[in-house]
Amino acid sequence: MVLEKLPIYLEKIPGGQIVITDYNNLLSWSRKNSLWPLTFGLACCAIEMMAAGASRYDWSRFGFEVARATPRQADLMIVAGTVTEKMEKRIKLLWQQMPEPKYVISMGNCANTGGPFYYDSYTVVKGVDTIIPVDVYVPGCPPRPEGLLFGMIELQKKIMAQKKPL
Amino acid sequence: MTTQEIIRKISGRFPTVETTIIDGENALNVLTDKDAIVQLCAFIKNELGYDYLQFLTCIDRLDKLEIHYHLYAYASQGTIIVKTSVERVGGKIQSVAALWKAADWHEREAYDLFGVVFEGHPGLRRILLEEDFVGHPLLKDFKGKNVVVLPKI
Amino acid sequence: MKEDSAQDFITEEYLLNMGPQHPATHGVLRLVLRMDGENILDLVPDLGYLHRGFEKIAENRTYKQFLPFTDRLDYLAGMFNNHVYCLAVEKLLKITVPPRAEYIRVLVSELNRIASHLVWFGPFAMDLGAITPFLYAFREREMIIDLLESVSGQRLTYSYFRIGGVAQDLPDDFIVQAKAFCEYFKPKVDEYDTLLSKNIIFIKRTKNIGVLPKELAIDYGCSGPVLRGSGVAYDVRKNEPYSVYKDLSFDIPVGTIGDSLDRYNVRIEEMRQSVRIIEQVLEKLPGGEIMAAVPKVVKPAPGEAYARIEAPRGDFGFFIVSDGSDKPYRLKIRAPSFSNLSVLPELVKGLKISDVLAVFGSIDIVLGDVDR
Numbered sequence: 001m002v003l004e005k006l007p008i009y010l011e012k013i014p015g016g017q018i019v020i021t022d023y024n025n026l027l028s029w030s031r032k033n034s035l036w037p038l039t040f041g042l043a044c045c046a047i048e049m050m051a052a053g054a055s056r057y058d059w060s061r062f063g064f065e066v067a068r069a070t071p072r073q074a075d076l077m078i079v080a081g082t083v084t085e086k087m088e089k090r091i092k093l094l095w096q097q098m099p100e101p102k103y104v105i106s107m108g109n110c111a112n113t114g115g116p117f118y119y120d121s122y123t124v125v126k127g128v129d130t131i132i133p134v135d136v137y138v139p140g141c142p143p144r145p146e147g148l149l150f151g152m153i154e155l156q157k158k159i160m161a162q163k164k165p166l
Numbered sequence: 167m168t169t170q171e172i173i174r175k176i177s178g179r180f181p182t183v184e185t186t187i188i189d190g191e192n193a194l195n196v197l198t199d200k201d202a203i204v205q206l207c208a209f210i211k212n213e214l215g216y217d218y219l220q221f222l223t224c225i226d227r228l229d230k231l232e233i234h235y236h237l238y239a240y241a242s243q244g245t246i247i248v249k250t251s252v253e254r255v256g257g258k259i260q261s262v263a264a265l266w267k268a269a270d271w272h273e274r275e276a277y278d279l280f281g282v283v284f285e286g287h288p289g290l291r292r293i294l295l296e297e298d299f300v301g302h303p304l305l306k307d308f309k310g311k312n313v314v315v316l317p318k319i
Numbered sequence: 320m321k322e323d324s325a326q327d328f329i330t331e332e333y334l335l336n337m338g339p340q341h342p343a344t345h346g347v348l349r350l351v352l353r354m355d356g357e358n359i360l361d362l363v364p365d366l367g368y369l370h371r372g373f374e375k376i377a378e379n380r381t382y383k384q385f386l387p388f389t390d391r392l393d394y395l396a397g398m399f400n401n402h403v404y405c406l407a408v409e410k411l412l413k414i415t416v417p418p419r420a421e422y423i424r425v426l427v428s429e430l431n432r433i434a435s436h437l438v439w440f441g442p443f444a445m446d447l448g449a450i451t452p453f454l455y456a457f458r459e460r461e462m463i464i465d466l467l468e469s470v471s472g473q474r475l476t477y478s479y480f481r482i483g484g485v486a487q488d489l490p491d492d493f494i495v496q497a498k499a500f501c502e503y504f505k506p507k508v509d510e511y512d513t514l515l516s517k518n519i520i521f522i523k524r525t526k527n528i529g530v531l532p533k534e535l536a537i538d539y540g541c542s543g544p545v546l547r548g549s550g551v552a553y554d555v556r557k558n559e560p561y562s563v564y565k566d567l568s569f570d571i572p573v574g575t576i577g578d579s580l581d582r583y584n585v586r587i588e589e590m591r592q593s594v595r596i597i598e599q600v601l602e603k604l605p606g607g608e609i610m611a612a613v614p615k616v617v618k619p620a621p622g623e624a625y626a627r628i629e630a631p632r633g634d635f636g637f638f639i640v641s642d643g644s645d646k647p648y649r650l651k652i653r654a655p656s657f658s659n660l661s662v663l664p665e666l667v668k669g670l671k672i673s674d675v676l677a678v679f680g681s682i683d684i685v686l687g688d689v690d691r
Contacts, residue, residue, distance in 0.1 A: 042347055042368075043369055043391070044394035044687065048475060054458070054461075056461045069342040082369060084370060086296050087347060090338070094340060116387070117372070118314060120313060120314070120316055121372040121376055122303050122310035123371060123372055141476065142474075142476065217537050218537055221638075221653045225649045226649070234638075240551065243558055268658055270661065271657065271661045279374075294690060294691075295367055295370065296367070303372065304374060316380075
């Protein structure tokens with residue numbers, strides 16, 4: 001299925017075939033098919049993230065096989081849960097430790113805009129995009145695992161559409 | 167022992183406290199002054215056997231701060247609620263952390279959110295908020311920096 | 320020769336930070352460990368990374384508006400949070416819940432208890448290095464979530480209870496599917512036994528690790544499986560029954576010495592007892608209404624009430640002070656994980672770094688509960 005998205009020119013030669021494609025497209029395609037998420041569950045959305053990684057809504061069939069615990073070896077940060085002011089500095093530090101190219105998915109209403117704790121809470125940060133740049137927002141409280149998978153596939157489409165990936 | 171015996175024992179030892187029974191449950195309220203809190207709690211724990219401190223909390227009554235201690239006894243399955251009050255700003259009270267180790271973190275939380283200083287506590291510092299947070303949030307007149315108040319519809 | 324090499328080998332203590340972002344802390348908790356090589360000298364937990372200010376928010380919401388917030392406290396056991404909040408408000412209002420609603424409450428609560436224990440079981444095994452039980456536990460959990468979704472519409476934060484009853488009645492095929500689930504689940508718990516409980520590596524990593532004596536457990540205010548693992552046979556469902564638990568028969572598993580293996584066995588046995596309770600409720604479910612007559616604007620008389628239940632993590636309580644208006648004057652949440660976590664520094668003295676995870680996982684905390 002995903003091979004179709006890569007624009008290629010196929011030439012048949014005796015003994016096989018040659019695939020000719022653009023260098024940028026090949027780089028984007030290989031990047032999007034093997035994004036490694038950083039396990040960064042903060043609150044209730046983390047449980048739905050674990051369910052998305054478990055056997056029913058398996059996310060490893062899209063390439064997110066290896067979930068790393070250290071930011072140095074991950075390239076996708078899924079912020080799942082409420083961000084408080086005490087946690088703000090640490091999120092910024094973790095994001096800075098990730099090597100380029102890096103992507104951020106904001107999962108759940110709390111990470112998008114502050115969620116149900118927008119009013120009257122004295123510690124909740126009103127959205128993680130006030131701290132780090134976000135690529136895809138997944139709404140829901142908590143979003144279903146299918147919603148998170150949809151957000152991840154949208155991110156893959158966004159990576160594929162990058163003009164100059166390097 | 168029944169509730170009446172407990173009331174007799176407490177009133178006999180501490181004549182200045184008031185006791186009231188809560189209807190329908192094996193529970194009673196004990197109202198006391200803040201200076202006698204440690205002796206009263208020691209008596210309730212050691213003589214009457216109330217070994218489980220469920221929680222302690224403060225209520226902001228705008229002219230004073232009420233402090234409630236919810237105590238429970240596993241042997242007799244009864245509850246005693248000890249109530250006392252301190253000043254709103256700069257209130258000080260003796261700590262009961264030496265009697266129940268559970269009081270350690272609960273008193274730190276009460277200090278963090280209300281500003282009550284517990285004297286004799288082994289290491290009183292903020293527990294839920296950051297070290298440099300200014301103010302005590304659960305007081306009724308707390309104005310936070312980025313608090314958005316729910317608009318009235 | 321030997322004396323020289325001993326003097327060259329200087330050691331000193333160091334501080335190790337199991338930071339807020341860690342795969343095994345089950346949330347954002349920071350543990351600062353003072354170490355000497357691999358031995359632990361001291362442990363200081365640093366909380367508050369998920370403190371969202373529920374108690375302050377409650378003072379500005381009506382009683383009915385605060386109900387969806389209670390799901391987000393102990394997010395693995397959403398039904399229990401709703402239950403204890405409704406119990407406290409119903410105590411203030413002095414209304415009784417109809418019997419069918421009580422039975423439905425117990426039914427969904429016990430299903431949620433099994434789901435919560437499964438989420439504990441999977442990551443606990445994963446922390447110790449066994450990845451397979453995680454997938455098995457989540458497979459069973461998905462079946463329970465399907466049942467609860469057909470009742471309430473949500474997978475995790477249900478908000479199914481209402482003050483005075485439950486939101487809507489059970490669907491038509493719920494009883495049949497729940498009975499089928501019970502039949503399916505009973506051999507699965509034995510499967511977990513063969514996967515993990517009798518594994519020699521697992522037993523060596525948890526036996527006699529993190530021993531909690533009875534008096535210390537009571538002194539620190541521990542409750543739930545942590546207390547029962549240490550030998551105190553106390554369960555709020557048996558000793559201070561609420562709802563319809565006094566009409567149901569079930570056993571309370573109790574441990575002996577209070578090590579991590581005891582707490583593990585207590586929870587596995589609790590899953591079996593929960594299945595027993597569910598089967599009894601499915602037999603005895605009466606007809607009738609599901610909601611008591613509650614006024615449109617909930618304004619209890621001035622007073623205070625404290626209600627407590629047996630949540631999967633321990634003794635969960637809500638203390639509400641009302642001043643006669645439609646918003647609570649003070650709402651205090653007595654969270655079980657807060658007191659259970661305070662005993663952790665005592666348990667890890669003298670252990671090695673890899674034992675911390677076995678002890679910490681067996682206490683089973685949820686950060687939404689600790690920090691509120």
